[in-house]
Amino acid sequence: MSLRTKIMLYVGITTLCLLSIFYVIFRSAILNNYETMERNDSREGMKRILYSYFDEYRSLGSVTLDYASWDDTFDFVSTPSDPRKAESYVSGNFTDSMFANVRLDIAVLLDDGRRVRYAKAYESELRHALPYPQTFIDTLFRRYPNLIAGPQSSGTVGLLLLDGKPIIAASYPILTSNNEGPARGTLIFARYLDEEFVRYLSEKADTQISFLPAGQASSAVPAETETIRGPGMRDFSFWTVADASTIQSNVLLKDVLNEPAVVLQFSAPRELYRQAERSIQLYMVFFLLAGAAFFVIVNVIWQRLVFSRVNRLKWEMKSIRTERDFSMRIHVGRNDEFAQLEKSFNRMMASLETAQDEIKYQAEYDPLTRIANRNGFFKFMDRMIEESLPARRPFTVLFVDLDHFNTVNVSMGHHTGDLLLRKAAGRLRGVLREGDFLCRLGGDEFCVVSPEDGRVDEREGLAGRIKEALVEPIDLGGGRFHSVTVSIGISLFPEHGEDAESLLQHADAAMLDAKESGRDGYRRYTEQLEKSRLRKSRIEQLLKRAAANGELRLHYQPKWDVSADKVAGVEALLRWDSPELGAVSPLEFIPAAESTGLIHEIGEWVIRAACRQYLAWRSDKPDLSLVVAVNVSGIQLLTPGFAEKMCRILQEEGMDPRAMELEVTESFAIEKFGEVTEVLTRLREEGFLLSIDDFGAGYSSMKYLCQLPVQCMKIDKALIDSLGEDLRHQIVVSKIIEMAHRLQLIVVAEGVETLEQLEFLRFHQCDQIQGYFISKPVPADRVFSFAAS
Numbered sequence: 001m002s003l004r005t006k007i008m009l010y011v012g013i014t015t016l017c018l019l020s021i022f023y024v025i026f027r028s029a030i031l032n033n034y035e036t037m038e039r040n041d042s043r044e045g046m047k048r049i050l051y052s053y054f055d056e057y058r059s060l061g062s063v064t065l066d067y068a069s070w071d072d073t074f075d076f077v078s079t080p081s082d083p084r085k086a087e088s089y090v091s092g093n094f095t096d097s098m099f100a101n102v103r104l105d106i107a108v109l110l111d112d113g114r115r116v117r118y119a120k121a122y123e124s125e126l127r128h129a130l131p132y133p134q135t136f137i138d139t140l141f142r143r144y145p146n147l148i149a150g151p152q153s154s155g156t157v158g159l160l161l162l163d164g165k166p167i168i169a170a171s172y173p174i175l176t177s178n179n180e181g182p183a184r185g186t187l188i189f190a191r192y193l194d195e196e197f198v199r200y201l202s203e204k205a206d207t208q209i210s211f212l213p214a215g216q217a218s219s220a221v222p223a224e225t226e227t228i229r230g231p232g233m234r235d236f237s238f239w240t241v242a243d244a245s246t247i248q249s250n251v252l253l254k255d256v257l258n259e260p261a262v263v264l265q266f267s268a269p270r271e272l273y274r275q276a277e278r279s280i281q282l283y284m285v286f287f288l289l290a291g292a293a294f295f296v297i298v299n300v301i302w303q304r305l306v307f308s309r310v311n312r313l314k315w316e317m318k319s320i321r322t323e324r325d326f327s328m329r330i331h332v333g334r335n336d337e338f339a340q341l342e343k344s345f346n347r348m349m350a351s352l353e354t355a356q357d358e359i360k361y362q363a364e365y366d367p368l369t370r371i372a373n374r375n376g377f378f379k380f381m382d383r384m385i386e387e388s389l390p391a392r393r394p395f396t397v398l399f400v401d402l403d404h405f406n407t408v409n410v411s412m413g414h415h416t417g418d419l420l421l422r423k424a425a426g427r428l429r430g431v432l433r434e435g436d437f438l439c440r441l442g443g444d445e446f447c448v449v450s451p452e453d454g455r456v457d458e459r460e461g462l463a464g465r466i467k468e469a470l471v472e473p474i475d476l477g478g479g480r481f482h483s484v485t486v487s488i489g490i491s492l493f494p495e496h497g498e499d500a501e502s503l504l505q506h507a508d509a510a511m512l513d514a515k516e517s518g519r520d521g522y523r524r525y526t527e528q529l530e531k532s533r534l535r536k537s538r539i540e541q542l543l544k545r546a547a548a549n550g551e552l553r554l555h556y557q558p559k560w561d562v563s564a565d566k567v568a569g570v571e572a573l574l575r576w577d578s579p580e581l582g583a584v585s586p587l588e589f590i591p592a593a594e595s596t597g598l599i600h601e602i603g604e605w606v607i608r609a610a611c612r613q614y615l616a617w618r619s620d621k622p623d624l625s626l627v628v629a630v631n632v633s634g635i636q637l638l639t640p641g642f643a644e645k646m647c648r649i650l651q652e653e654g655m656d657p658r659a660m661e662l663e664v665t666e667s668f669a670i671e672k673f674g675e676v677t678e679v680l681t682r683l684r685e686e687g688f689l690l691s692i693d694d695f696g697a698g699y700s701s702m703k704y705l706c707q708l709p710v711q712c713m714k715i716d717k718a719l720i721d722s723l724g725e726d727l728r729h730q731i732v733v734s735k736i737i738e739m740a741h742r743l744q745l746i747v748v749a750e751g752v753e754t755l756e757q758l759e760f761l762r763f764h765q766c767d768q769i770q771g772y773f774i775s776k777p778v779p780a781d782r783v784f785s786f787a788a789s
Contacts, residue, residue, distance in 0.1 A: 007302060007306075008295075008299060008302075011295060011298050011299075012295055015291045015294060015295055016291075018291075019284075019287055019288065019291050022287065023280075023284055023287075026280065026283065027280050030276050030279070030280060031273070031276055031277075031280075033276075034272045034273055034275075034276040035242075035273065037272055038242075038247050038268075038270065038272055038273060039240055039247075041268070041272075042240050042247060042249040042268065043228055043238065043249075045207060045249060045266065045268065046228060046238060046249050046251050046264075046266070047228065047229075047230065048205055048207070049201070049205045049207060049209055049264065049266060050228075050230040050231060050236070050251065050264075051230070051231055052201055052204045052205040053201060053205075053264065054230065054231040054232070055204075056168060056191070056197075056201070057157045057158075057168065057170075058157075059102075060102075060104075060157065060168055060170045060189055060191060061155060061157040061170045061172075063102050063104070063170075063189060064155070064157075064170035064171070064172050064187055064188070064189040065155055065170075065172050067093070067187055067189070068155075068172035068173065068174050068175065068186075068187040069172075069174075069175055069176070069177055069179060070093075070177060071176055071177050072089055072092075072093065073089075073093075073109070073174050073187065074174055074175065074176050074177075074184055075089075076089045076109070076117065076118075077109060077110075077111045077112070077117050077174055077184045077185035078111070078112075078184040078185075086117075086118075090118060094107060094118070094120060096122065096127065096128075096129070099120075099122035099124055100122075100124045100127055102189075103124050103191060103196075103197070103200070104122065104124065104189055104190075104191060105121065105122060105123070105124060105167070105190055105191050105192045106119075106120070106121050106122075106133050106136050106167075106169075106188075106189070106190040106191075107119065107120050107122075107187075107188070107189055107190075108133065108136070108137060108140070108186075108187075108188040108190075109174075109185060109186075109187055109188075110148060110185050110186045110187075110188070111184060111185040112182075112183065112184050112185050114141075114148060116137060117185065119132060119133055119136075119137060120132075120133070121133040121136070124196070125194075125196040135162065135163065136162055136167075136190065139160070139162050139163075140188070143160075143257075144160055144169075144255075144256060144257070146256065146257075147160075147169060147171040147186070147188060147256065148171070148186050148188075154172075154173070155170065155171060155172035155173070156170070156171045156172075156256060157169070157170040157171075158255060158256035159253055159254070159255045159256065159261050159262060160190070160255055160256065160261075161213065161255060161261050161262075164213055165192065165193075165194075165213075166192075166193040166211055166213065166253075166261060166262045167190050167191065167192050167193060168190060168191045168193065169188055169189070169190040169256075170188070170189050170190075171186055171187070171188045172186070172187055173185075173186060174186065174187055193211045193262070198210060198211060207266050207268075208266060208267070209264065209265065209266040210264075210265045210266070211262050211263070211264055211265075212262065212263050212265065213261070213262060213263075214252065214260040214261060214262060214263050221237065221239075221250075221252055221260065221263070222239055225237040225238060225239045225252075226238045226239060228251060236251045236252060236253070237251065237252040238250065238251045238252075242270065242273075244270070245269060245270060246267045246268065246269055246270060247267070247268055247270050247273075248265060248266070248267045249265065249266055249267075249268075250263050250264070250265050251263070251264045252264075312331075313330065313341075316330040316331060317330065317345075320349075330345060330346065332346075363375055364376035364379065366439075366440040368418055368421060368422060368440075369421055369422055369425035369440050370425075371425050371429070371438050371439055371440055372437070372438070372439035372440070373439060373440060373441075373442075374439070374440075374441050374442060376439055377437075377439040377441065377447055377449075377500070377504075378500050380437050380439070380449065381449065381500035381503070381504075382500065384437075384449060384493075385493065385498065385499065385500065388493060388494075389494070389498065392494055393451075393452070394452040394492055394493055394494070394495070395449060395450060395451045395452055395492075395493050396448075396449070396450045396451075396452065396462070396490060396491075396492055396493075397447065397448075397449055397490070397491045397492075397493070397503045397504065397507045398447065398448040398449075398450070398462065398463060398466070398488055398489070398490055398507065398522075399441075399445070399446075399447055399488065399489040399490075399491075399504070399507035399508050399510070399511040400428070400445070400446040400447065400448060400466060400486050400487075400488050400511075401444060401445050401446075401486060401487050401488075401511050401515065402420075402421075402424060402444040402470075402484065402485075402486055403484075403485040403486060403487055403515070403519040403520060404485075404519075405417065405420070405443070405444035408420055412476075416476055419476050420474065420476060420484070421440070421444065423474045423475075423476070424446070424470060424474075424484065425438070425440065425446070427469040427470050427472075427474075428446060428448065428466060428469065428470075430469060431462070431465040431466055431469045432448065432450075433450070435450075435451050436448060436449065436450045436451075436462075437449040437450075441504075447504070447507070448462070448466070450462055460490070460522065460524075463488045463490060463522040464522075466486060466488065467485070467486060467488070467520070467522070470484045470485070470486055471484065471485065485519060485520035486520070487511050487512075487514040487515040487519050487520070487521065487522070488510075488511060488514060488521070488522035488523070489506075489507040489508060489509065489510030489511030489512070489513070489514060489522070489523055489524075489525065490507060490510055490522060490523065490524045490525060491503045491504075491506040491507040491510065491524075491525045492524075492525075496525050506525040506530070507525060509525060509529060509530060509533050510522075510523040510524060510525040510529060511523070512533070513529050513532075513533070535581075535588075536588075536592060538580075538581065539581065539584060539588055539589055539592045540592045540595070540596050542578055542580060542581065543576075543589055543592055543593060543596070543598055543602075544596070544598060546576055546578065546602075547601065547602060547605050551576055551577055551578055551579070552574060552575070552576055552602065552605065553574075553575050553576075553577070553779075554572045554573065554574060554575070554606065554609050554610060554613065554780065555572075555573045555575050555777035555778055555779060556570040556571065556572055556573070556613075556628075556777060556778060556779075556780060556783045557570060557571045557573060557770060557775060557776065557777040557778070558570050558770070558774055558775050558783065559571060559629070559748060559768045559769070559770045560768060560769050560770070560774045561767070561768055562758075562761065562762050562765075562766055562767065562768060562769060563765075563767070567626070568625075568626075568627065568768055569626055569627035569628065569629060569661065569768075570626060570627075570628055570629065570783055571628075571629040571630075571631075571663070571770065571777075572606060572609075572610040572613075572628055572629065572630050572631075573586070573631075573777045574586055574590075574602070574606055575777075576589055590633070593633075594633060594635050599633050599635050599636060600635075600636060600639065603632070603633060603636045604645075604649065606630060607630060607646070607649050607650075608649060608653055610628050610630050610660075611628075611649070611650060611653035611654075611655040611660070612653060613628075613780050614626065614628045614655060614659060615653070615654065615655060616780075617780075617783075626659065627659055627660070627661050627689060628659060628660055628661065629661035629662075629663055629691065630660065630661070630662060630663065631663045631693065632662050632663065632664055634664070634665070634668040634672065634676075637664060637668075637676060637679055638672060638675055638676070638679065642679060643679055643682040643683050643686065646662075646683065646686070646688070647686050656687070657686050657687035657688045658687045658688075658689065660688055660689065661688070661689040661690070661691055661712065662683060662688055662689070662690055662691070663691045663692075663693040663714065664676065664680070664690070664691070664692060664693060664710075665692075665693050665694050666692050666693065666694055666695045666696075667694070669692060669704070669708060670704050673704050673707075673708075676708075677707065677708060677709065680708065680709045680710065681709045684709045684711075689711055689712065690709065690710040690711055690712065691710060691711070691712035691713070691714055691748070692705070692708065692710050692712070692713050692714065693714045694714065694716040694750075695713050695714060695715055695716055695736070696715055696716045696718065696719045696732070696736065705743070706743065710745065711745060711746060712745060712746040712747075712748060713736075713740045713745045713746070713747055713748070714748040714749075714750050714770075715733060715736060715737075715747065715748070715749045715750060716750060716751075717750045717751025717771075718751075719732060719733050719736075720733070720749050720750060720751045720752060720757055720771070721751060721753075723756070723757050723760050723761075724754065724756045724757065724760075730760065733749075733760075733761075733764070734764045737761075737764050737765065737766050738764075741765070746767045746768065747766050747767045747768070748766075748767065748768040748769070748770055749761050749766050749768070749769045749770065749771075750770050750771065751770075751771045751772075752769040752770065752771035752772075752773045752774065753771050753772045753773050754773060755773070757771075757773070758773060
């Protein structure tokens, strides 16, 4: 796609997007304003209807109050029933014309004993009497007894529901014309909210309205409504429902019990909304035309100012490419940004040949150390192999890696690290002979290729010279760096490969073996090294799914209480039976688990499995007293939140922490003393039993031992092995036991294999022993016999 097409496409899309955004905002703003106006009109209209509606309340109340305060009415309900007087009162006051004139549908007179003295129902629209209003009277007594006036009551006007039909009722106590009492009864007048009433009220409010019971309203009362202030400063629930053509206003009316009774509705056409939509359409037509004009104008401007210059520049550059003449220059136009670009291109052409040489150099040489890089190495190796292969003339590849280089970068900065690399490259150049090749593969990795001179030990002599050259102090800009050591891997052509990739890979593998063996050394590649590397890689792969596949299991080695002559606990030892590799030693797979991070998942599996086995033993023998010991990796121990995780696991498994012993090796505890002490203190506070494992295997420090919050010390097997024949070992072990007891520690001797060792330990009051003399690590079902003894 050409630049012109892209720009026009972007301008067009941008214009359309802006118009669309403007349309959305414009439409939203206008329509929101019109919708607000419609809602305001609806509120005002509803207020007018409410005032008209409550005018009917007042008129009905006035008529009822007028009749209730007549002396004739008072005499009628307070004197004993006299048929002639009753007939005279009723015929003179409750005529059909009275019902029709005041639009009255029901009239009920009750005496002070709540007995009906008079009741009548009338159809005011058709002007004929209706059956006796028994249903109204029953509803009155059953649901609305508060309408029946008491001795001290005043009048009430409100809404009732009669068989689901709304009705307005007014109730006043019957008093004398001087408003004197006590009240002799209650007068109740009522009007149905029927079609006639709705028509009358619609004409009065000049709006078509309707009344619907709240449960049958076409728009149900929503959960959230507005309020509208009506007659008497009363608030009513108000909401609107709108569609494309009409907007419906609703207000909820409650009965005299303050329960939802009727929804008052009226609808109005959405003239304002439709007018707003027509206006928006006209505006958008105008803006679309304006956008099209803008697009055309922009296109013309870009064509005159940009595209014509671009086309000329493209044509001249194409001429240079066709002629392949780097001395050609493009024409510089008027002074603008294009002219600057044209000048820059001409300067670039002038320096192209020099730049090409520099690019070629950088492709094969490292700019930091000024020696060959990885690309240069493979080019040299291709030539070297091509020359050496016919006669199978040997040569040596040495892979050199600086030890702890990342520490220099982190602690002293990358600038110092770069300076160290330059100094190291200089030292390496100084030990090479004529014909040797040196390169930097990347990072802190170098490679040396040296032809053989007939002496087999020359390759190792070169490795030794490299070590000696780099171990000398290095000046790093005012400071001296004293600890530069290297790990070197050696591979031979053609013995270890006949291509550069194989030789480099094998030398790399040998270097990694040198690093894993403690650094500061060199290794020659062998098939056994390759097998070990492949086995380690395979172990790491298979270990990832060992726990999920049920390949891991626990064996338990009893710990014998020497004085009580019984099993005091067991140590859980992890075993792995791989379907592919067979039984894999923990010395192989535990380091693999730690290096890959699987130690966390496997460690949790061991803890949970040991807890469940302990609880299974306790289930069979409730009186069994055992402590289950589990080895904890240093990586696990220093994981943030390890103590809290251990507490959570034991809580989930339902095990008491006091029955769980955690063993930490002495060497790791001393190496990370501060961090380990903090975690062990937290675990001891939670009730765990803590042990120092393999005590005496390393450089034991009494200072640190006194400060560690442990309760148990396990003497390493290396000290126990020579008890029968070495007096010095006997003295050391006896003093360790004595010292531990003075520190109030439980002492466990590991690796006890003979009766002579046992008797020595018993004599010196060693608390517990562990080893093959008692039992090898065995499956859980074979431990129970020891625990029960």
